[in-house]
Amino acid sequence: MRDPDAPRLPSSPGFWRSPLRGPWFTSVLGLVLLVGITVLFVTGLLSYAAYNPGLSPVNDKTPDKGILGFYLFPWPTNPHWLYRLDQGVHVTLGITLIPVLLAKLWSVVPRLFALPPARSLTHALERISLLLLVGGALFEFVTGVLNVQLDYVFPGSFYRLHFYGAWVFFAAFVAHALLKTPTALRNLRHLREEGNDLVSPRPAEPTVSRRGALWFVGGGSTLLFATTVGRSFDGPLRRAALLAPHGGGDPGTGPNGFQINKTAAYAGIDAAETAEDAWRLVVTGRTGTVRLRREELLRLPLHSAALPIACVEGWSTSDQWWRGVRLRDLAALVGYDDPPDLFVESLQRSGAFRKAALRANQVADPRSLLALYVNGEELSPDHGHPARIIVPAAPGVLNTKWVARMTFGDL
Numbered sequence: 001m002r003d004p005d006a007p008r009l010p011s012s013p014g015f016w017r018s019p020l021r022g023p024w025f026t027s028v029l030g031l032v033l034l035v036g037i038t039v040l041f042v043t044g045l046l047s048y049a050a051y052n053p054g055l056s057p058v059n060d061k062t063p064d065k066g067i068l069g070f071y072l073f074p075w076p077t078n079p080h081w082l083y084r085l086d087q088g089v090h091v092t093l094g095i096t097l098i099p100v101l102l103a104k105l106w107s108v109v110p111r112l113f114a115l116p117p118a119r120s121l122t123h124a125l126e127r128i129s130l131l132l133l134v135g136g137a138l139f140e141f142v143t144g145v146l147n148v149q150l151d152y153v154f155p156g157s158f159y160r161l162h163f164y165g166a167w168v169f170f171a172a173f174v175a176h177a178l179l180k181t182p183t184a185l186r187n188l189r190h191l192r193e194e195g196n197d198l199v200s201p202r203p204a205e206p207t208v209s210r211r212g213a214l215w216f217v218g219g220g221s222t223l224l225f226a227t228t229v230g231r232s233f234d235g236p237l238r239r240a241a242l243l244a245p246h247g248g249g250d251p252g253t254g255p256n257g258f259q260i261n262k263t264a265a266y267a268g269i270d271a272a273e274t275a276e277d278a279w280r281l282v283v284t285g286r287t288g289t290v291r292l293r294r295e296e297l298l299r300l301p302l303h304s305a306a307l308p309i310a311c312v313e314g315w316s317t318s319d320q321w322w323r324g325v326r327l328r329d330l331a332a333l334v335g336y337d338d339p340p341d342l343f344v345e346s347l348q349r350s351g352a353f354r355k356a357a358l359r360a361n362q363v364a365d366p367r368s369l370l371a372l373y374v375n376g377e378e379l380s381p382d383h384g385h386p387a388r389i390i391v392p393a394a395p396g397v398l399n400t401k402w403v404a405r406m407t408f409g410d411l
Helices: 023-050 082-096 098-107 121-148 158-190 210-226 236-240 294-298 327-333 360-364
Strands: 281-285 288-292 303-307 320-326 342-346 355-358 369-374 388-390 403-408
Touching (some): 023 098, 023 210, 082 098, 082 121, 082 210, 098 121, 098 210, 294 369, 320 327, 327 360, 327 369, 327 403
Antiparallel strands (some): 342 403
16 A cells, blocks of 8 residues: 555655665666767767768758758768668667666656756756756657658658757757766766765665666667667578568569668559660760660670668668669760769659769769669669669668669769
């Protein structure tokens, strides 16, 4: 039965009775998040830079970013697995940290209800940073997980929401870290409980130690890591990645049997448009426009490159062997000795990335291809037949499928 003398309001210190709460427990979780969230923020910004949103409005989902785009730079093509690593770390680490975040929020919940709201200017700043931190963390992790699972139930563009949310969250995170990190380190060094608003004045009987609780949180994170990380690898690990995105369709087996997000049917690609006698590639540049049938493309010098596909949802393939015409050779057909920027348009008629822009350094890379084959076989419809872009280290959505038009020139 409930103790009749027990406080009934969450603003009362005695309302929260768990003996696990305390500065040492909270400090351990906080320092894990200090490192983990910093890595998440950096890898997230690098992922945003990989889209080259300063290159062309077509790639920019946050055109009003202003000074928040101060760090943007031409995304490199070396090493070719760069985006695969960056986004794999970003998504896998984000999912792995969920139990740590939830445990940290649970450990400090009494502070969310503490009265008075502000006892001093420092305390007021701490409370404000805490509210922004909690709200921002929940927003970023929830939208990130929904995007990874391709559940776009939130209003508006994921890119815009996640980008601005990340800046608000990280600003609060930095402010909170500056205020609390010295105390957290002191708590860990002394390994003792100081007088603290997290320690219950009337604790309940413990059922597990604080270290046991940390092992429980660590076990949850390990389980999420094990069921997520495999989508960046081949073999048994990929089959064990139960919680990772599995793409938009069954790729089947054979040379084209690797993961896809967007099928030809989903994109509304009509087989009649991609037939040999109907499809033409339109290439425009300094000297005019040329239209090439597939058989004419096959008469151009063909080159091969081993490159992965890596997507923002955190999954990637191993290196696939692509064969096709170099982008810089197509630029030369329309008057460019030094390859410029490139604007690519797909047969797909709707969708956020049916058009994409590539920087000159990406076009100039000898491994950047208009691919016609993969692993020794013609591209399947779901992998972009009759032709698709493949560029080293570029996000998957910039490797445009079902290419219809290529326009070379400064963007």
